[in-house]
Amino acid sequence: MTPPSAPIVSRKTYVWVWVTLLLLLALNWGLAQLNLGRFNLVATLAIPFIQSLLMILYLMHVRAGPALTRVFVAAGFIWLIIMLDLALSDYFTRGAVPGMMRRSWEHGAWPTPTTEFPAQTPASSPASHR
Amino acid sequence: MAETRGALAEQFDDMPQQLEASTLGMWTFLATEVLFFGALILSYVDYRHFYWEAFAAAGRHAKILHGTINTFLLLTSSLTMSLAIQAAQQGRNRPLLGFLLLTIFLGLCFLSVKGLEYKSDIDEHLVPGRHFTHELPVQGQIYWFLYWMLTGVHSLHLVAGIGVLVVIAWLCARGTFSQAYHNPVIISGLYWHFVDLVWVWLYALLYLINRH
Numbered sequence: 040m041t042p043p044s045a046p047i048v049s050r051k052t053y054v055w056v057w058v059t060l061l062l063l064l065a066l067n068w069g070l071a072q073l074n075l076g077r078f079n080l081v082a083t084l085a086i087p088f089i090q091s092l093l094m095i096l097y098l099m100h101v102r103a104g105p106a107l108t109r110v111f112v113a114a115g116f117i118w119l120i121i122m123l124d125l126a127l128s129d130y131f132t133r134g135a136v137p138g139m140m141r142r143s144w145e146h147g148a149w150p151t152p153t154t155e156f157p158a159q160t161p162a163s164s165p166a167s168h169r
Numbered sequence: 170m171a172e173t174r175g176a177l178a179e180q181f182d183d184m185p186q187q188l189e190a191s192t193l194g195m196w197t198f199l200a201t202e203v204l205f206f207g208a209l210i211l212s213y214v215d216y217r218h219f220y221w222e223a224f225a226a227a228g229r230h231a232k233i234l235h236g237t238i239n240t241f242l243l244l245t246s247s248l249t250m251s252l253a254i255q256a257a258q259q260g261r262n263r264p265l266l267g268f269l270l271l272t273i274f275l276g277l278c279f280l281s282v283k284g285l286e287y288k289s290d291i292d293e294h295l296v297p298g299r300h301f302t303h304e305l306p307v308q309g310q311i312y313w314f315l316y317w318m319l320t321g322v323h324s325l326h327l328v329a330g331i332g333v334l335v336v337i338a339w340l341c342a343r344g345t346f347s348q349a350y351h352n353p354v355i356i357s358g359l360y361w362h363f364v365d366l367v368w369v370w371l372y373a374l375l376y377l378i379n380r381h
Contacts, residue, residue, distance in 0.1 A: 057248040071377040115200030119207040
């Protein structure tokens with residue numbers, strides 16, 4: 040008798056996870072073909088999030104694994120969230136304080152995309168804000 | 170358990186304890202990989218926020234067919250990798266070798282499709298620099314720089330993953346693994362699934378966003 044090394048997941052579970060992953064892929068591809076306005080962005084990002092959860096929990100055995108592993112896994116992604124959150128809370132709130140840089144989506148805050156190189160004026164160049 | 174005596178490092182009581190330590194070590198490495206790809210994705214989000222119109226225009230030149238086929242290939246390779254792990258846990262060596270070779274094959278298919286995609290990207294002058302296409306705004310070069318960087322680094326990870334699996338398959342053919350000892354199969358499977366996980370995000374960010 041040999042001790043169990045890692046949770047043995049049934050073949051049925053693996054196949055179901057695979058089918059779900061493929062259905063989500065098809066759904067994501069399909070939704071990208073439709074014009075859903077702002078919902079496009081939400082769907083495009085929500086679907087890989089669900090796919091990632093399925094992979095981490097079932098394929099990478101985190102769901103049935105020891106609690107210590109779950110803490111390590113969570114730590115990896117929590118630091119990623121902190122990094123993204125701190126950076127984005129800067130970019131998304133610029134212009135909220137009078138006298139600071141305007142929000143980038145306001146007209147004219149950034150140079151309009153052209154096929155030419157943009158004129159490097161201090162007011163319009165993103166490099167000058169770095 | 171005589172067959173595992175050589176494989177069990179002396180600091181561990183038994184094989185499950187060794188596997189738990191190896192799994193933690195692998196996840197620690199994967200956490201650094203999360204931040205490695207995370208930094209690139211942050212710069213993508215950052216510049217997409219600044220130049221979203223240019224990014225939308227540039228993103229429409231990404232080959233969605235190649236990307237979708239590749240996502241299918243990698244998701245399927247994750248299934249075969251999982252089945253390889255299951256076979257290893259049950260001590261069935263022939264299915265283990267078969268699933269490992271199938272996983273390697275699917276990885277090579279991914280790289281081939283990627284190569285074809287790179288070829289048409291290059292033909293369409295989508296490489297940032299002096300010869301970048303004039304059909305796109307100049308900021309589209311930032312998108313394409315991130316495209317080459319993210320997919321290139323991801324492909325290198327896949328090449329590394331294939332190399333690992335070749336070694337595992339070779340060890341399997343030599344009869345190294347058994348129901349009692351197969352930790353390397355499980356650990357390399359973690360890496361393989363992670364590379365797949367990263368691709369799912371790259372597919373969404375580079376191919377799907379801003380088709381409208």
